[in-house]
Amino acid sequence: MQSFNPPVRTLMGPGPSDVHPRILSAMARPTIGHLDPEFVRMMDEVKQLLKYAFQTENEMTMPVSAPGSAGMETAFVNLVEPGDKVIVCINGVFGMRMKENVERCGGVAVLVEDDWGMAVSPEKVEAALQANPDAKIVAFVHAETSTGACSDVKTLCEIAHKHDCLTIVDSVTGLAGVELRVDEWGVDAIYSGTQKCLSCTPGLSPISFNERALHKVRNRKTKVQSWFLDLNLVMGYWGQGAKRTYHHTAPVNGLYALHESLVMLKEEGLENSWARHAAMHEKLKAGLTELGIKFVVDEAVRLPQLNSVWIPEGVDDAAVRAELLNTYNLEIGAGLGALAGKVWRIGLMGFSAKEENVLFCTSALKKVLG
Ligand code: PLP
Numbered sequence: 054m055q056s057f058n059p060p061v062r063t064l065m066g067p068g069p070s071d072v073h074p075r076i077l078s079a080m081a082r083p084t085i086g087h088l089d090p091e092f093v094r095m096m097d098e099v100k101q102l103l104k105y106a107f108q109t110e111n112e113m114t115m116p117v118s119a120p121g122s123a124g125m126e127t128a129f130v131n132l133v134e135p136g137d138k139v140i141v142c143i144n145g146v147f148g149m150r151m152k153e154n155v156e157r158c159g160g161v162a163v164l165v166e167d168d169w170g171m172a173v174s175p176e177k178v179e180a181a182l183q184a185n186p187d188a189k190i191v192a193f194v195h196a197e198t199s200t201g202a203c204s205d206v207k208t209l210c211e212i213a214h215k216h217d218c219l220t221i222v223d224s225v226t227g228l229a230g231v232e233l234r235v236d237e238w239g240v241d242a243i244y245s246g247t248q249k250c251l252s253c254t255p256g257l258s259p260i261s262f263n264e265r266a267l268h269k270v271r272n273r274k275t276k277v278q279s280w281f282l283d284l285n286l287v288m289g290y291w292g293q294g295a296k297r298t299y300h301h302t303a304p305v306n307g308l309y310a311l312h313e314s315l316v317m318l319k320e321e322g323l324e325n326s327w328a329r330h331a332a333m334h335e336k337l338k339a340g341l342t343e344l345g346i347k348f349v350v351d352e353a354v355r356l357p358q359l360n361s362v363w364i365p366e367g368v369d370d371a372a373v374r375a376e377l378l379n380t381y382n383l384e385i386g387a388g389l390g391a392l393a394g395k396v397w398r399i400g401l402m403g404f405s406a407k408e409e410n411v412l413f414c415t416s417a418l419k420k421v422l423g
Contacts, residue, residue: 060274060291062127063405064311066313066386067198067359069248069255070402079313089261095312096291096303101359102315105399106228106251106323109235113284114261115291116247116311118304121225122325124244124258125154127282131262131270132190132242137158140172140181140218142166142193142209145200146390147223151192158278163188169391172354173204175212180215190219197390198249200246201350201361201398203231207238214239219266225249228259229236229318229400230330230358241266247307250330250358252403253314256307304417314403329356333406337399340415344422349396358406360399361392365422370394373421381417 064071085092098289103114117123124345133139137160140150144167155162163185165177171192182188191213206222219241227233230250235243242262248255262270262284270277270284277283279302290300303309318326334357338348342361349361364370370387374397377383386398399414 057198060382062382062384063410063413064384065400065405065410066384067389067398067400068246068402070250070252070400070405071410072254072374073252073314073404076310076313077318080254080310082306084305088297088299092305093297095308099308099312099315100291102312102319103261105111105258106259106315106318108233108237108323109261109263111235111261111263113267113288115259115287116308117244117258117260117282117287118301120248120256121244121246121258122150123282124225124246124260125150125223125234126279127246127258127260127284128242129154129158129192130277130279130282131242131284132219132221132266133158134275135158136161136272136376138163138185138188139190139192140165140178140185140188140213141157142178142191142204144171144173144202144204145169145194145197147197147225149390151194151221151223153322155192170200170202170349172202173209175205175208178209179212180403182212182218186216188216188218190221192221193223195222195224195233196231197326197355198226198359201356201359203227203354203356206233206240210239219269222351225258226356226359228246229323229326230406231356231401232327235261236263245312247311250326250403250406251311251314251318252405254307254310256304257311259311327396330401330406333357333401333408333411336408336411337401337415340411341418344415344419346418349392358400358402360401361388361396362399363396364394368422370397376421377417380421381413383414383417385414
């Protein structure tokens with residue numbers, strides 16, 4: 054066995070995205086204790102910076118020490134009690150995982166389904182809530198990574214609140230890539246991932262819960278069935294001002310990386326980050342259109358950071374992706390679930406959303422497609 058030296062790739066799939074060298078070098082700084090006063094000071098900055106990224110004043114804003122799936126589980130295990138009815142919107146793979154989470158918590162999932170590639174339909178959600186007045190939560194994906202569709206968070210939250218429901222929003226792919234205003238839009242609980250538009254290393258899941266959501270957590274009749282993800286316990290370590298008590302050993306160096314990525318986001322400015330993703334999407338669209346490649350998602354609801362495109366007729370999906378990887382060190386994503394074998398997913402996330410990547414990807418595709 055020898056040391057592992059990964060090849061240097063350009064990551065333009067559905068995540069992870071390219072990690073900026075500043076973030077990689079932050080990660081290589083000396084490990085200190087997870088209760089060291091200097092580390093605790095940095096944790097407070099991470100919370101502050103995450104509030105900025107989410108556009109929230111929620112005190113309960115922190116990174117879960119595990120990937121986006123753990124952020125998802127944190128939202129569901131804390132908010133869904135056995136017997137709770139949850140409206141789950143499904144327009145791709147990740148909505149399906151929400152259903153799985155609800156059922157594993159003993160909840161009852163009422164499905165609102167839209168075709169893959171479409172945004173979640175506010176009309177269908179309204180109808181589902183009218184038919185299920187006892188529903189307690191509406192859960193949906195802001196940025197569906199399996200298709201590249203963006204749903205209208207503000208409108209869906211308004212509808213949910215009109216029916217006295219809490220909202221759980223998945224913005225693993227949305228955060229920092231498209232507009233997201235947690236407080237202004239009335240999101241109650243949200244989770245994200247570090248490996249997409251924050252361009253950080255994978256393995257952490259920023260979350261934010263407002264007071265309405267925390268009220269439900271604090272007044273549960275049953276214990277949260279996951280010890281590790283129980284927010285009442287996690288807050289002993291991440292809570293503001295309070296003396297930090299050991300809950301788990303935080304991924305110290307991963308948090309250095311997150312801190313650096315958030316400092317970089319602040320330096321760029323959130324709005325500028327959204328605008329950069331949109332501008333790079335326009336350039337990619339121009340390049341792909343020249344190659345005759347068509348997009349899956351309607352422009353009105355298309356995510357700039359996740360571009361699902363139809364694989365041209367007669368083209369061998371796996372062979373093209375393999376050639377891009379082996380000859381050009383370029384990763385693009387395969388289709389997922391119902392779209393497997395039919396689409397490619399080209400990511401423009403975080404540090405990967407830059408002009409040189411767009412030009413590289415379109416010219417490599419041109420070569421490979423002949
Ligand atoms: N939700 C969405 C929308 C995602 O895109 C992903 C990952 O791609 C996840 C959840 C799960 O995140 P992770 O793979 O970091 O566990």
